[in-house]
Amino acid sequence: MLTREKLIEKALLLLALSAIGSLALITIFIFLEGLPIILKTGLSHFIFGAHWAPTKGHFGILAMILSSLYVTLGALIFGVPLALGCAIVLAEFAPPSLTRILKPTIELLAGIPSVVYGFLGVILLVPLIRTYLGGPGLSLLAASLILGIMILPTVISISIDAMHAVPTLYREGSIALGATQWQTVRKLVLPAARSGIITAIILGMGRAIGETMAVIMVAGNALSIPTSILDSVRTLTANIALELGYASGAHREALFATGIVLFIIIMILNTAATLIAGRR
Amino acid sequence: MLPVKIQVRELTFHYGSHCAIQGLNLDIYQGEILGLMGPAKSGKTTFLRVLNRMCDLIPNVRIQGSVRLDDEEILAPHYDVDSLRRRIGMVFAKPVPLPRSIYENLAFAPRLQKKPQHRDDLAELVENSLKAAQLWDEVKDRLHDSALKLSGGQQQRLCLARTLAMAPEVILLDEPTSGLDPISTARIEETLTALKKDFTIVLVSNNTKQIARCSDKVAFLLMSRLVEYGVTPEVFMVPKQKETDDYISGRFG
Incomplete structure (x- = not known):
């Protein structure tokens, strides 16, 4: 045998x-x-180079790199506080029976197709922004908000795991010293779970920067360096998806080159996440 | 006669449907060491956790009866448990230094109390607490090293020092020497004896000889019930109950 x-x-x-x-x-x-x-x-x-006119031989992708970074940053600004708050409640304050139901529910968010997020963004969010804040509605702000929601499941569930990995004995030690539950979380659990939480945020970043469909639908895809959060933006991923259908020759190569830049950014983020997660 | 610090009346404690303490009546006197002995699962640790309400952290428990600290009912529903835990410190069986420096471990509780504190006062408090726990000489040159690098015995004395820095009135010790070598054990016992003039101490131990050496009064718990309570030398010389006699002479448990 x-x-x-x-x-x-x-x-x-x-x-x-x-x-x-x-x-x-x-x-x-x-x-x-x-x-x-x-x-x-x-x-x-x-x-x-800020000038992208591939049919005329201008291949500068600065506007798209900046747009991708801004959109990702915006997603973190909206998503991370919400995700951390949620993770703290579920890991430390909610009764375990509630966490057992709510955590899988939040993870379901990751299962919703991105085109659905984009659709909801176009139907609900974009008109709201257009009406109340001005501009075209299809904007950096809309993309950031949608991505902020899309990164929630990643950041929440990895952060919860990181906080659960902090030994209960530490918590008891702190509470026996007269610390309230919140003091224990703030002074003990969060510092001890720090590397796991940073990993969670970086993986969320990777998800935000790589997202394509939802962003194409709500970001407006204008080719310029944004000057306000209400400006329409085109990210690296959106650029590839929008133009690949009709590109040929040097234009097509330039789209692949855009892919290289994206690839390298995501590689850097993932390596950083692995390194930080490994350092305990 | 010393004043009663903690008075326990008809205390019954359930985890779900399992009864861990059954109708316990006990007085703990100020400035004494009460030794609490009994085999595993007899309710010793549960009793300690009731005294500083750490039992609140466990879901599905039910407490009946009365526990009064300085004539104040601590089982009352809206009792301020955080300040209770500052008055009644606890040292666990397994030493758990917080993942910080030695100094920060000691400064943790005083800082939480948000008293406006001068840096020098805090440093002095840290030094005095470490001295009281007989750890100062061993760590004075490396106060800012991680507390996790200390040996087991040192970690346990650190946990004791950390509790002392909180300036509690009562100290609960849950088998503080269970994982330690005889020399570390002896040092902890010396420390406890020296501390009892300022604190009321409840010492849980599986080691009956330790109870005999350190405690003033002793309580013997068996199967969730108090079997015998009395002055330590008397209980060890002429136990009133047969179970106590069997336990201390090592016939079971």
Whole structure:
């Protein structure tokens, strides 16, 4: 039976490698397709150039990089306080029976297709912004709010896990010293769970920066560096999705190059999350 | 006769349907060490957790009866448990320093009390507490190192010092020496004996010899009930109940 054992082992190894192999292939493909145009345009022109007119040979993606970063920052500003508040309540204050129901419910948020978020944004949020705050409604603000909601499940559930990982004995020690429950959370649980919470926020960032569909639907996709939160913006992901259908030649390569930039940003975020999570 | 610090009357405690303490009556006198002994699951730890209301943290418990601290009912529904826990400090079986420096562990409770405190006063309080717990000489040069680096015995004395820094009136100790070597145990016992003039102490221990050495009064719990209570030497010489005799001479438990 040893041979059969070996066979299964090899088969599993092959499956594992094929998953990693596809990652490698995607990486190689994106870089092969996108690098030449970056080299031709020049890296600094490509990244810091504000003029994007691919059919006329101008490939500057600064406006989109900034838009992506602003939208992500906005999502964090809206999403993180809400998520942390929610995580603290569920991990520390709510009775365990309630947490058992509410945590999976919040995780359901992650299962809603992004096109549905976008749809709700267009139908509900955009008109509100247009009516009460002015501008086109399709805006940086709308995208930030929608993404802020979309990152909630990631940030909440990883933060709850991080707080649950803090030993109960620490909490008892603190409470026995006369600390109230809130003092215990603020002075003990949050500092002890800090690295896990930062990881949660970084993974939420990765989700926000990579989101495409919902952003295309509510951000307006105008090609300029935004000067106000009510301006319409186009993110890196939106740019690829919107133009790939008709792009060819150098234009198509430039979209792949946009993909490289996105890829590198997300790689940096994920590596940071892994490093911080590993440091305890 | 010393004044009664804590008076327990007809205390009954349930976890769900399991009865952990059954009709307990007990007086704890100021400035004495009450030793509490009994086999596992006899209700000792539960009793300590009732005294500083740490039992509130456990869901599904039911308490009946009365516990009065300085003639004040602490089981009253809206009693201020946070200030109660400052008056009744607790040291756990397993030493749990907070994941901070030695100094910060000591300063934790005083800072919570939000008294306007001068830095030097706080430093002095830290030093005095560490001295009282007989830990000062060993840690005075590394107060800002992580408390987690200390040895088990040192950690336990740190936890005791941390409780002393809170300036409580009563100190509850839940098998404080269960994980320690004989030398560390001896140091803790010395410390307790030295402390009892200023504090009222309740010492839970599985080690009957420790109870015999340290305590002034002793209570023996068995199967959720108080079996015997009395002055320590008398109980150990001539126990009134057969169960007590069996327990202290090691025939069970």
